[in-house]
Structures are given as C-alpha cells and as structure tokens.
Amino acid sequence: MKDDLRGKHILLGVTGSIAAYKSVLILRRLVQAGAQVTVVMTSSAQQFITPLTFQVLSRRPVYTSLFDSSEEIRHLTLAEQVDMILIAPATANIIGKIAHGIADDLLTTLVTAGPAPMVMAPAMDGEMWNHPVLQRNLSILNGLGVQIIPPEEGPLASGKEATGRLASEEKILAVVFDRLGRKADLKGETVLVTAGPTQEPIDPVRYLTNRSSGKMGYALARAAQWRGARVILVSGPTHLPCPAGVERILVRTAEEMRDAVLGHWAATTLLIMAAAVADYRPRHPAGRKIKKDGSDFFLELEPTPDILAELRAQRGSRILVGFAAETEDLDRQARTKLERKGLDMIVANDVTQEGAGFDLDTNIVTLIDAHGETVALPRLSKAETAERILDRIIELKSRSKAGDHPLR
Numbered sequence: 001m002k003d004d005l006r007g008k009h010i011l012l013g014v015t016g017s018i019a020a021y022k023s024v025l026i027l028r029r030l031v032q033a034g035a036q037v038t039v040v041m042t043s044s045a046q047q048f049i050t051p052l053t054f055q056v057l058s059r060r061p062v063y064t065s066l067f068d069s070s071e072e073i074r075h076l077t078l079a080e081q082v083d084m085i086l087i088a089p090a091t092a093n094i095i096g097k098i099a100h101g102i103a104d105d106l107l108t109t110l111v112t113a114g115p116a117p118m119v120m121a122p123a124m125d126g127e128m129w130n131h132p133v134l135q136r137n138l139s140i141l142n143g144l145g146v147q148i149i150p151p152e153e154g155p156l157a158s159g160k161e162a163t164g165r166l167a168s169e170e171k172i173l174a175v176v177f178d179r180l181g182r183k184a185d186l187k188g189e190t191v192l193v194t195a196g197p198t199q200e201p202i203d204p205v206r207y208l209t210n211r212s213s214g215k216m217g218y219a220l221a222r223a224a225q226w227r228g229a230r231v232i233l234v235s236g237p238t239h240l241p242c243p244a245g246v247e248r249i250l251v252r253t254a255e256e257m258r259d260a261v262l263g264h265w266a267a268t269t270l271l272i273m274a275a276a277v278a279d280y281r282p283r284h285p286a287g288r289k290i291k292k293d294g295s296d297f298f299l300e301l302e303p304t305p306d307i308l309a310e311l312r313a314q315r316g317s318r319i320l321v322g323f324a325a326e327t328e329d330l331d332r333q334a335r336t337k338l339e340r341k342g343l344d345m346i347v348a349n350d351v352t353q354e355g356a357g358f359d360l361d362t363n364i365v366t367l368i369d370a371h372g373e374t375v376a377l378p379r380l381s382k383a384e385t386a387e388r389i390l391d392r393i394i395e396l397k398s399r400s401k402a403g404d405h406p407l408r
C-alpha cells in the first residue's frame with residue numbers, strides 16, 4: 001500500500017549529467033506505481049538523452065522551455081499542482097542556482113513558483129561534490145527543507161573512484177514512496193512547536209541569548225504540516241523562512257514565548273518544545289543604553305518562567321515532548337528532565353558530538369520516553385530526524401490510546 005502513488009503528481013527534473021539515463025528507470029517505476037509524472041529537462045540534459053524517451057514512458061508532454069506554448073507552463077500552474085519536485089540527477093549547477101534563487105530556465109523557474117516539497121539526488125565528479133561551494137549550497141537547500149539524497153561512492157565517468165555517483169534507483173524511490181506514500185498520520189492534530197533561541201534584554205541594544213538556530217524546530221513544524229497536522233510555530237528570533245502552510249508567531253523573550261504558547265494551548269493536542277528557552281534573564285533591564293565607567297559590572301539575573309513545567313499541570317490528554325541539549329552525562333540528565341517536567345518523550349542530544357547540535361543541518365539524537373525506552377538515532381539530516389521523532393510520537397500516542405500511558 002505504501003508503494004502506491006496513485007493520485008500523486010510528481011515533477012521529475014532532469015539535468016545535464018551522464019546519469020540522466022537513470023532517470024528513465026526512475027520514471028518507469030514511478031509510473032508503474034500509479035503516479036502522474038511530468039518531466040522537465042534542462043537544455044544540457046537534452047545533450048545526454050532525448051525528450052522523446054521520457055515522453056513515451058510518461059505518456060505526457062515533456063517540457064524543456066519557459067517559452068513553451070502550453071497553458072500549464074505559461075501560467076506556471078504546473079508548479080502549484082504537483083505533490084513533489086524530484087530532481088534526479090541534480091548537477092552542481094542546478095544546486096547552485098536553486099540555492100540562490102536564480103530562475104533562468106524552465107526547471108529553476110518552476111521550482112520557485114510553487115509550494116511542493118523538493119527532493120534532489122545529486123550526481124557529479126568527486127572533486128565537485130567535496131568542493132566547499134557545493135557543500136555550502138547544499139547546506140542552504142537543506143535549511144530550506146530540500147531533502148538531499150547523497151551520491152554514492154564508486155567509479156565515475158572520469159574513471160576515478162570517488163563519491164559522486166547518483167544514489168541507487170532503489171534509494172531514490174524509497175524516499176519518494178516514504179514521503180508521498182505516507183498517510184496523513186497527524187491529520188486532526190494541532191501541533192504546537194517552539195523553536196529557536198530567546199533573547200532577554202539587558203538594555204535597548206544588548207541581550208542574553210544562546211546558539212540555537214531554530215533549524216530542528218522548523219524541520220519538525222514542516223514535517224508535522226506535511227503529515228496533515230495544523231501547525232502553530234512559536235519561534236524565537238531566527239533567519240529561517242516560515243514553512244509553507246504553518247502558522248508562525250514570532251516572539252523574542254521567554255515570557256513572550258510562554259504567553260504565545262498559553263494563548264494557543266486550548267487548541268493544542270501535541271506540544272513539541274524544541275526552543276532553547278533562556279533559563280535566566282536580567283532582573284532589571286535598563287531603559288537606556290548602559291554606559292561603561294571602567295569598573296566591574298554585575299548583572300543580576302532572575303529565572304524565566306519554565307514553560308513546560310507550567311503546562312504540565314494543565315496537560316489534559318495532550319502529548320508533551322521536550323528537548324535536552326547537554327554537554328555531559330546525556331542519558332542521566334535527559335531522564336531526570338523527562339521526569340521532572342512530566343514529559344511523554346525527550347529528545348536528547350549531546351551538542352559536543354560532531355554532526356550534532358546548534359546551527360548544523362544534521363543532528364544525532366536519542367529519544368527517551370516515559371516508558372523508559374530509548375531509541376538512539378544515527379547522524380541524520382534535521383529533516384529526517386524530524387520525521388523519526390514524529391514516527392516515534394505517533395507510536396507512543398497509539399500506545400497511550402490503547403491505555404498504556406505511564407504518566408497519567
């Protein structure tokens with residue numbers, strides 16, 4: 001059933017790589033699974049393979065130009081209609097263009113003209129793959145929620161052995177089936193996600209904050225929305241764009257975050273506190289800029305409201321999920337927090353580990369729940385980590401429905 005793509009419309013973007021012939025195999029499988037697939041080719045892709053091959057297999061017109069006479073293209077309605085944009089193979093060129101919003105041909109224009117989630121499977125020379133410019137562009141795309149299926153190691157067109165081969169057909173299809181074949185398993189839920197740091201003012205120009213980027217919380221908001229939930233994202237200051245379809249409330253301080261969460265509490269069925277809320281704030285923020293006078297300066301701090309602790313008393317049947325970013329003794333600290341805050345689950349991460357923590361696109365987390373069970377996830381993109389966190393929450397929810405809830 002999961003491999004059933006009936007009713008789904010996929011835009012398959014093909015770019016100029018020797019691996020372009022593999023997109024024919026991908027297309028065939030997508031069509032076999034019942035998807036409607038519209039192929040868009042860049043001009044360099046046509047140097048490797050003809051549009052006719054795709055046209056025959058997709059039984060649909062293949063688009064290659066912005067100046068195509070079709071209605072769908074002239075009004076870019078195609079971009080609004082598709083459920084997913086899959087670019088396979090994706091060259092370094094297309095990755096760079098999309099990461100920087102350059103829309104100078106049909107494919108790059110369609111990508112920026114609609115809300116559909118995007119999946120890219122890069123293929124290129126090993127040196128190009130490892131180049132810092134490409135890696136930075138991938139990181140931009142990752143931050144925007146684009147799922148990247150990394151290339152594999154093996155013999156390349158250049159004759160060298162390196163990482164750069166298009167991921168296997170099976171891997172690419174698994175991602176498509178996983179994302180589109182997934183049921184709307186959070187339909188009917190209102191998920192409140194908090195994300196990012198808070199800023200606690202010292203005076204009008206200074207504040208106390210932390211290194212949270214908000215990426216993990218935003219990935220969770222995006223994933224929950226994608227699974228059919230109504231999502232309210234209460235966000236501290238970040239530079240991240242609001243995910244499509246998510247209601248975002250921007251806040252600055254812990255107090256404002258508390259008020260925003262409480263203001264939406266009645267509608268909430270699942271709370272995910274991914275925000276790194278400041279624990280202390282200046283007791284007397286100055287109304288004017290503090291001037292130096294050469295002597296030592298002491299700042300008196302007071303605790304901020306502990307949002308989770310406050311909500312615990314009014315939880316009702318809601319699911320509460322917290323985060324614990326630790327630098328030592330992860331398991332014990334996280335378990336203590338889980339109990340102290342009365343959580344159903346805590347997402348623990350050791351931020352000293354390479355590939356985990358603040359401002360990165362990957363994370364390594366352990367999910368500890370109130371049953372005492374632990375699931376250690378490997379290093380994954382934050383988008384994938386978010387999916388796994390939601391999978392686990394759904395599992396716990398169905399157990400709790402069946403009467404198995406240790407907290408209540």
Ligand code: CTP
Pocket residue numbers: 254273274275276277278279304305306307308309321322323324325337
């Ligand atoms: N949290 C909260 N309100 C606060 C501080 C934290 O709701 N004022 C939430 C965080 O969003 C997170 C969880 O509580 O989901 C754990 O946050 P953390 O700062 O790690 O825990 P603390 O209880 O503040 O413990 P400590 O900072 O001493 O480790």
